[in-house]
Amino acid sequence: xxxxxxxxxxxxxxxxxxxxxxxxxxxxxxxxxxxxxxxxxxxxxxxxxxxxxxxxxxxxxxxxxxxxxxxxxxxxxxxxxxxxxxxxxxxxxxxxxxxxxxxxxxxxxxxxxxxxxxxxxxxxxxxxxxxxxxxxxxxxxxxxxxxxxxxxxxxxxxxxxxxxxxxxxxxxxxxxxxxxxxxxxxxxxxxxxxxxxxxxxxxxxxxxxxxxxxxxxxxxxxxxxxxxxxxxxxxxx
Amino acid sequence: xxxxxxxxxxxxxxxxxxxxxxxxxxxxxxxxxxxxxxxxxxxxxxxxxxxxxxxxxxxxxxxxxxxxxxxxxxxxxxxxxxxxxxxxxxxxxxxxxxxxxxxxxxxxxxxxxxxxxxxxxxxxxxxxxxxxxxxxxxxxxxxxxxxxxxxxxxxxxxxxxxxxxxxxxxxxxxxxxxxxxxxxxxxxxxxxxxxxxxxxxxxxxxxxxxxxxxxxxxxxxxxxxxxxxxxxxxxxx
Amino acid sequence: xxxxxxxxxxxxxxxxxxxxxxxxxxxxxxxxxxxxxxxxxxxxxxxxxxxxxxxxxxxxxxxxxxxxxxxxxxxxxxxxxxxxxxxxxxxxxxxxxxxxxxxxxxxxxxxxxxxxxxxxxxxxxxxxxxxxxxxxxxxxxxxxxxxxxxxxxxxxxxxxxxxxxxxxxxxxxxxxxxxxxxxxxxxxxxxxxxxxxxxxxxxxxxxxxxxxxxxxxxxxxxxxxxxxxxxxxxxxx
Amino acid sequence: xxxxxxxxxxxxxxxxxxxxxxxxxxxxxxxxxxxxxxxxxxxxxxxxxxxxxxxxxxxxxxxxxxxxxxxxxxxxxxxxxxxxxxxxxxxxxxxxxxxxxxxxxxxxxxxxxxxxxxxxxxxxxxxxxxxxxxxxxxxxxxxxxxxxxxxxxxxxxxxxxxxxxxxxxxxxxxxxxxxxxxxxxxxxxxxxxxxxxxxxxxxxxxxxxxxxxxxxxxxxxxxxxxxxxxxxxxxxx
Numbered sequence: 001x002x003x004x005x006x007x008x009x010x011x012x013x014x015x016x017x018x019x020x021x022x023x024x025x026x027x028x029x030x031x032x033x034x035x036x037x038x039x040x041x042x043x044x045x046x047x048x049x050x051x052x053x054x055x056x057x058x059x060x061x062x063x064x065x066x067x068x069x070x071x072x073x074x075x076x077x078x079x080x081x082x083x084x085x086x087x088x089x090x091x092x093x094x095x096x097x098x099x100x101x102x103x104x105x106x107x108x109x110x111x112x113x114x115x116x117x118x119x120x121x122x123x124x125x126x127x128x129x130x131x132x133x134x135x136x137x138x139x140x141x142x143x144x145x146x147x148x149x150x151x152x153x154x155x156x157x158x159x160x161x162x163x164x165x166x167x168x169x170x171x172x173x174x175x176x177x178x179x180x181x182x183x184x185x186x187x188x189x190x191x192x193x194x195x196x197x198x199x200x201x202x203x204x205x206x207x208x209x210x211x212x213x214x215x216x217x218x219x220x221x222x223x224x225x226x227x228x229x230x231x232x233x234x235x236x237x
Numbered sequence: 238x239x240x241x242x243x244x245x246x247x248x249x250x251x252x253x254x255x256x257x258x259x260x261x262x263x264x265x266x267x268x269x270x271x272x273x274x275x276x277x278x279x280x281x282x283x284x285x286x287x288x289x290x291x292x293x294x295x296x297x298x299x300x301x302x303x304x305x306x307x308x309x310x311x312x313x314x315x316x317x318x319x320x321x322x323x324x325x326x327x328x329x330x331x332x333x334x335x336x337x338x339x340x341x342x343x344x345x346x347x348x349x350x351x352x353x354x355x356x357x358x359x360x361x362x363x364x365x366x367x368x369x370x371x372x373x374x375x376x377x378x379x380x381x382x383x384x385x386x387x388x389x390x391x392x393x394x395x396x397x398x399x400x401x402x403x404x405x406x407x408x409x410x411x412x413x414x415x416x417x418x419x420x421x422x423x424x425x426x427x428x429x430x431x432x433x434x435x436x437x438x439x440x441x442x443x444x445x446x447x448x449x450x451x452x453x454x455x456x457x458x459x460x461x462x463x464x465x466x467x468x469x470x471x472x473x474x
Numbered sequence: 475x476x477x478x479x480x481x482x483x484x485x486x487x488x489x490x491x492x493x494x495x496x497x498x499x500x501x502x503x504x505x506x507x508x509x510x511x512x513x514x515x516x517x518x519x520x521x522x523x524x525x526x527x528x529x530x531x532x533x534x535x536x537x538x539x540x541x542x543x544x545x546x547x548x549x550x551x552x553x554x555x556x557x558x559x560x561x562x563x564x565x566x567x568x569x570x571x572x573x574x575x576x577x578x579x580x581x582x583x584x585x586x587x588x589x590x591x592x593x594x595x596x597x598x599x600x601x602x603x604x605x606x607x608x609x610x611x612x613x614x615x616x617x618x619x620x621x622x623x624x625x626x627x628x629x630x631x632x633x634x635x636x637x638x639x640x641x642x643x644x645x646x647x648x649x650x651x652x653x654x655x656x657x658x659x660x661x662x663x664x665x666x667x668x669x670x671x672x673x674x675x676x677x678x679x680x681x682x683x684x685x686x687x688x689x690x691x692x693x694x695x696x697x698x699x700x701x702x703x704x705x706x707x708x709x710x711x
Numbered sequence: 712x713x714x715x716x717x718x719x720x721x722x723x724x725x726x727x728x729x730x731x732x733x734x735x736x737x738x739x740x741x742x743x744x745x746x747x748x749x750x751x752x753x754x755x756x757x758x759x760x761x762x763x764x765x766x767x768x769x770x771x772x773x774x775x776x777x778x779x780x781x782x783x784x785x786x787x788x789x790x791x792x793x794x795x796x797x798x799x800x801x802x803x804x805x806x807x808x809x810x811x812x813x814x815x816x817x818x819x820x821x822x823x824x825x826x827x828x829x830x831x832x833x834x835x836x837x838x839x840x841x842x843x844x845x846x847x848x849x850x851x852x853x854x855x856x857x858x859x860x861x862x863x864x865x866x867x868x869x870x871x872x873x874x875x876x877x878x879x880x881x882x883x884x885x886x887x888x889x890x891x892x893x894x895x896x897x898x899x900x901x902x903x904x905x906x907x908x909x910x911x912x913x914x915x916x917x918x919x920x921x922x923x924x925x926x927x928x929x930x931x932x933x934x935x936x937x938x939x940x941x942x943x944x945x946x947x948x
Contacts (some may be wrong), residue, residue, distance in 0.1 A: 003938065015318065016315075025251050067320070068259070071256070071353075109935075224552075224817065225835055233776035234945035239697030460605065472708050486715075541731045541732040
């Protein structure tokens, strides 16, 4: 089953790029974890397009609604369903792609596998599918912090040829959030922005490297043979 | 993970009796199956309380919304999310139960297992949790019929001491639907209704027997050792 | 996957009735549980045919070998592989069944599902497949007792029309083991044995009822929606 | 569960480095696939240590035994259990490590996670655990070739600084097998062997790069969101 991930804390994402909504159902979250819509919204706002000129021009508020699993501000131990309506779904914007396969959007493989084309903006193979992951991860992050003091933090280390000098042990969330490319080194960040703007002006985009650190991870996480922590992280990426 | 069922056609239900909504995400449904909201609604209407004086007095329209997975009237092969808003969620109606354990609603075991009480109407241990199952089953039923010609039909065979004489090979859906107790034999149905009304007048309820038949089942379904068809059906009940 | 059962303490049985061996791999057993081959052997001896004239005449010592997962008398937390060689596998005894479908041995469904016949004694649909279950259960039983003080005990309550009067709360293992039909009430046991002998003399067999009790079960076991304890027990039977 | 891999063709490996045996149970292999012990043995012989002076000096014949699942030269569709006895298990050779943590053998994490040490040669975190994988993979490879014409081939592309020039589309198994480092380019292979010998003389070892190609892979394999083919391959590595 393709849209499920995890074995204890298990998520099931749903939603096409231009359908009615995207979201996620989290099953296996322990009861009595304090969680508010605002905490989830904060991470969705970080994901949201339209924050700066550097990303996709799509404009959506992406307001999350908790449909179930939370009662009086705490999880119940029951499935947590999170819903985000698609607002800027303009199928007509994709009319021209009805007969064209876009690169990197799985258009060809989707047709080969399912015999059907959801030509409106990539279907599941869209950055919009990550809304569900981000919403579920906001809960997972809170849980990891409350239960084990684990902190997970990621940032942009490199864009094209611009590589920032970063000490992974010292980076703070505030530093990461201080600029739209989310590179904690201000000098490198400025140059990255410049390069992205230039590429955009040429009708191009740039690759990069995201770096991630998990702090206070207890020893022994992961399984010893097939589901090693490294294996699951590799699969997740 | 408690709210997932199935391995290929896998469902994940969510929603408490008196939260914002109930629903289901179906993962693993093949693409290109024609399905309309009306077909799902028809089965939800059969489940819906308030159809007759014989059941719970709760009044809800239970309108289903397809959030994802269906495009131009056909499944995409992606997760199908179905949502039904809770409309008649009157938490105040349950105020008196805040400190009382109701029988047959898992109130005690829920508190023992999760250390939390969702005293508003039973949480997950509510007939309302079946909304997600019924909605997903409407799709499963369509799929079984289209792909393999399988027809599944159930009816009330017995209420308390009234047992209907029924030929399982000949019963039709129209016969089952012809009366509010859904017993295909009119004489027995009339007596069942009478008995239920009498029990209700005494402030009581009655047990019964539901019978089910699956027609045109191909040989070889189910697994040979642990997931025999009988075992999965037994677990489902 | 058909021969796997369980989600945390997971077993995988293998072996045909008349192949080289039967056995099981247990994955998910916690480390540091003391277990000896003798403890497993004791349960296999209870299962073993040829203990009395009442069961199948097959004669096998069924010696279990621990291939892995136990070191210096304690589990390692790694998979525990248990092996029992088939000794009394006389394929020639089944020559006459090469072209005959035996009832209750899944001969027909196996051919329908797999397109192949393992005509030597039923393949997987043989009482011999239970060797792996019994061996794994001996470990599970030890674990349940050590960790939670749970005791599971089963006995024959009824054979055909002979029903024993039994107090499930008071039965002991010694009472169950005191006769070959394993009915803890001596009077009923004697009559059951007489009936079975008579049926055997007629070339017939008799049905019966097995009753099981689990003591000291902590509240909250099982999942609240789809994998309720009752559902998993129903499937297991 | 840590030692299970795969969802349809599912394997369960077992066995410690210095226990009684290592092996695997394959569940989900279709029936009627022709397979012989020799085909499995061939791959185990390629894995076997002691083939040349370049690898571990351990000497074991590693004879595979098919315990179940194969009848008259064809798979039955039932679990296939494969067993390889440990012959060169010399626990005394590891006596000196009883109180020492070896690097890269998970000694520390095993103790942290399980609270137990299997100091005899690494337990599960040993190259010997791969015996089960290789044996199961021999069946998987046969199945892929018979059913879909898929061919999977791997070789050593690089050892330390020596990189071979290889055309992945043209490499043959015979070329890979032509030398003990299994690099299909003879010149590079010779230099690799020289470097390894030199490192070994210094009491050191060398890293390298293995390259793998899968030919005739049908489009659409893998899942679209979480279990993409790339994700599963990444996890497997």
